[in-house]
Amino acid sequence: MSNVFAFAETRLGKLRRGGIEAVTAARQVADQVDGHVHAMLAGPAGIGEHAAVLARHGADVVLVLEHDGFANYNPEALAATIAARVGSGYRAAFFAASAQGHDLVARTAGVMGLSYASDVTSFAFGGDAATVTHPGYTNKVIQTFRLSATPALISLRGGAVLPVESAKAGAVEAVSSAVDPGSVRVKVTKTEATGGAKLDLGEAPVIVSGGRGLKEAANFKLVEDLAAAFGNAAVGATRAVTDDGWRPHSDQIGQTGRLVSPDLYIACGISGAIQHLAGMRTSKTIVAINKDKDAPIFKVADYGIVGDVLQVLPVLTEAVKKAKGG
Amino acid sequence: MKIAVCIKRVPDQDVRFKIAPDGKSIDQTGLKHDMSDFDGYAAEVAIQITEKAGAGEVTVVSIGSDAVQETLRKALSMGAHKAVQLKHDAEVHDGSAIAAALAAELKDRGYDLILTGRMAVDTQNRSVGALLAAKLGLPFVGAVSQLDTSSGSVKARRELEGAYELVECPLPAVVSIDEGITRARYPSLKGIMAAKKKPMEVRPAQLGEQHYVLESLALPAERTAGRIVGEGPDAVPELVRLLKEEAKVL
Numbered sequence: 374m375s376n377v378f379a380f381a382e383t384r385l386g387k388l389r390r391g392g393i394e395a396v397t398a399a400r401q402v403a404d405q406v407d408g409h410v411h412a413m414l415a416g417p418a419g420i421g422e423h424a425a426v427l428a429r430h431g432a433d434v435v436l437v438l439e440h441d442g443f444a445n446y447n448p449e450a451l452a453a454t455i456a457a458r459v460g461s462g463y464r465a466a467f468f469a470a471s472a473q474g475h476d477l478v479a480r481t482a483g484v485m486g487l488s489y490a491s492d493v494t495s496f497a498f499g500g501d502a503a504t505v506t507h508p509g510y511t512n513k514v515i516q517t518f519r520l521s522a523t524p525a526l527i528s529l530r531g532g533a534v535l536p537v538e539s540a541k542a543g544a545v546e547a548v549s550s551a552v553d554p555g556s557v558r559v560k561v562t563k564t565e566a567t568g569g570a571k572l573d574l575g576e577a578p579v580i581v582s583g584g585r586g587l588k589e590a591a592n593f594k595l596v597e598d599l600a601a602a603f604g605n606a607a608v609g610a611t612r613a614v615t616d617d618g619w620r621p622h623s624d625q626i627g628q629t630g631r632l633v634s635p636d637l638y639i640a641c642g643i644s645g646a647i648q649h650l651a652g653m654r655t656s657k658t659i660v661a662i663n664k665d666k667d668a669p670i671f672k673v674a675d676y677g678i679v680g681d682v683l684q685v686l687p688v689l690t691e692a693v694k695k696a697k698g699g
Numbered sequence: 700m701k702i703a704v705c706i707k708r709v710p711d712q713d714v715r716f717k718i719a720p721d722g723k724s725i726d727q728t729g730l731k732h733d734m735s736d737f738d739g740y741a742a743e744v745a746i747q748i749t750e751k752a753g754a755g756e757v758t759v760v761s762i763g764s765d766a767v768q769e770t771l772r773k774a775l776s777m778g779a780h781k782a783v784q785l786k787h788d789a790e791v792h793d794g795s796a797i798a799a800a801l802a803a804e805l806k807d808r809g810y811d812l813i814l815t816g817r818m819a820v821d822t823q824n825r826s827v828g829a830l831l832a833a834k835l836g837l838p839f840v841g842a843v844s845q846l847d848t849s850s851g852s853v854k855a856r857r858e859l860e861g862a863y864e865l866v867e868c869p870l871p872a873v874v875s876i877d878e879g880i881t882r883a884r885y886p887s888l889k890g891i892m893a894a895k896k897k898p899m900e901v902r903p904a905q906l907g908e909q910h911y912v913l914e915s916l917a918l919p920a921e922r923t924a925g926r927i928v929g930e931g932p933d934a935v936p937e938l939v940r941l942l943k944e945e946a947k948v949l
């Protein structure tokens with residue numbers, strides 16, 4: 374029997390969906406190797422309140438690391454703590470493929486001197502190796518790798534597993550940091566939300582995205598209004614727009630921005646340059662609104678409207694509100 | 700400041716890739732190559748730091764076949780001072796093995812700052828920066844969209860999903876570069892001429908053990924073009940109906 378570790382990512386005291394997905398993935402592997410899921414929560418006093426949610430998603434034990442030195446992400450102390458833990462008899466450790474998860478899995482692998490797999494979309498364990506897939510070549514090629522390091526350290530792309538609830542009541546175990554959280558070299562001095570949409574691109578089932586066709590920054594209000602009408606939508610943008618400073622770079626979708634796969638992607642005034650498509654072509658349903666009927670975005674869109682986005686968006690927003698019953 | 704920039708040569712991404720008959724490599728026919736996008740930004744950041752200070756030195760390092768010399772030469776023509784090819788002909792995917800080879804080259808050479816890209820845009824592994832820092836025993840700050848080293852330490856900003864964080868650490872350090880920081884300049888004619896005389900050293904790559912090995916490549920299902928629902932605001936009711944009844948996303 375060997376156990377499986379999951380890092381339950383939080384930010385500013387809130388549990389993130391990627392953390393629950395990591396627990397779900399760990400549960401799948403633990404069931405296969407007849408082991409237990411140990412999920413870790415780290416943060417300031419009070420972070421342990423999320424333990425019940427993790428237990429419901431399959432954590433047998435929730436390791437709670439409460440210390441004010443973890444109020445902001447504390448990468449070095451966390452990596453040292455996780456490495457010390459999973460170095461003894463764990464089969465695998467899962468992290469979210471988020472900004473924080475990418476960073477932490479890499480650091481943990483570094484501390485342990487191990488190879489690892491990042492941004493994984495599917496995994497299978499057999500013998501002493503894991504087989505994982507992760508997209509490459511701007512998401513245009515699916516790569517299958519054999520990872521023969523133990524524990525198998527894996528960051529999991531959002532949506533790779535579907536969280537399932539069970540009636541588990543996991544045990545809670547208080548743990549402490551392997552190093553003094555204050556005596557680290559790398560210090561996060563501030564964490565701040567960039568406002569705008571409440572949901573982030575990695576977690577939202579719907580993304581409304583805007584391009585240069587919106588003509589000016591102020592018109593992004595129309596995109597935000599549509600996102601708000603959905604209620605479960607985040608706002609994205611093209612590089613043309615983030616370069617012009619209409620939106621922060623963290624909103625950029627594409628080859629050098631975020632890679633997203635929501636259930637619904639609505640491209641508003643976006644031409645559909647190959648570098649943009651690289652970031653969103655795996656979305657389940659794509660809608661495009663563009664005044665140019667020959668715009669390349671229509672080649673990947675399931676549904677298109679040819680027209681002025683400034684006129685179409687307010688009407689669509691009202692229609693969505695109505696469909697949502699509000 | 701003495702700066703090293705790790706550069707990977709990758710195929711241009713704006714093409715439709717084909718898988719070679721071996722099932723585990725990309726068909727190279729007609730592909731053009733350049734430095735990975737983020738590595739270009741990293742080279743630009745390094746060059747700007749030395750230009751601003753009017754002092755310092757930028758060394759660019761790449762692991763790969765002799766073809767990487769062309770990519771390194773481009774970095775030299777942008778303004779880097781020296782280049783090192785760590786020769787290895789086969790493709791390697793294990794970030795730890797790559798980091799070991801880079802660490803063997805970069806350790807004990809007095810670098811104040813070592814830059815990598817956030818990820819290589821071909822394999823999208825995102826692992827080398829942090830693993831390299833660990834092998835060198837240096838602090839690491841990953842995926843930065845702003846970087847200030849003027850006070851003799853690292854002050855950086857990282858973009859998170861819908862948020863950002865500010866990070867500090869002492870130098871020497873390894874930093875990986877994200878979108879938003881800068882764009883790579885185009886080499887000037889003068890730069891291209893000057894690059895011809897700049898040093899290019901070649902040494903064998905001392906790769907570490909490989910535990911992450913490519914087994915196969917596949918192409919995802921093609922997206923088929925959908926349909927134009929209609930024109931202008933009048934098309935909205937039909938779109939909403941389709942989203943509800945056909946796509947079931949509303």
Ligand SMILES: Cc1cc2nc3c(=O)[nH]c(=O)nc-3n(C[C@H](O)[C@H](O)[C@H](O)COP(=O)(O)OP(=O)(O)OC[C@H]3O[C@@H](n4cnc5c(N)ncnc54)[C@H](O)[C@@H]3O)c2cc1C
Nearest residue numbers: 584585586611612613627628629630642644649664681682
């Ligand atoms: C190395 C590299 C990396 C890149 N990485 C990215 C990336 O990660 N993400 C990214 O997005 N881009 C990226 N790009 C840039 C990319 O090539 C395009 O330039 C960019 O995506 C274009 O953005 P856009 O669609 O907003 O603007 P445009 O291409 O200018 O398109 C605007 C569209 O709006 C339409 N339009 C205009 N007015 C209206 C109106 N009133 N109503 C409706 N439609 C209207 C036009 O018909 C046009 O199709 C990258 C480029 C390079 C070279």
Ligand SMILES: Nc1ncnc2c1ncn2[C@@H]1O[C@H](COP(=O)(O)O)[C@@H](O)[C@H]1O
Nearest residue numbers: 705706762815816818819824825826827
């Ligand atoms: N073959 C290589 N030669 C030099 N640097 C590399 C190589 N592969 C990766 N790197 C560096 O590591 C970064 C991250 O790559 P990866 O972890 O493969 O996504 C790249 O942006 C480069 O800076």
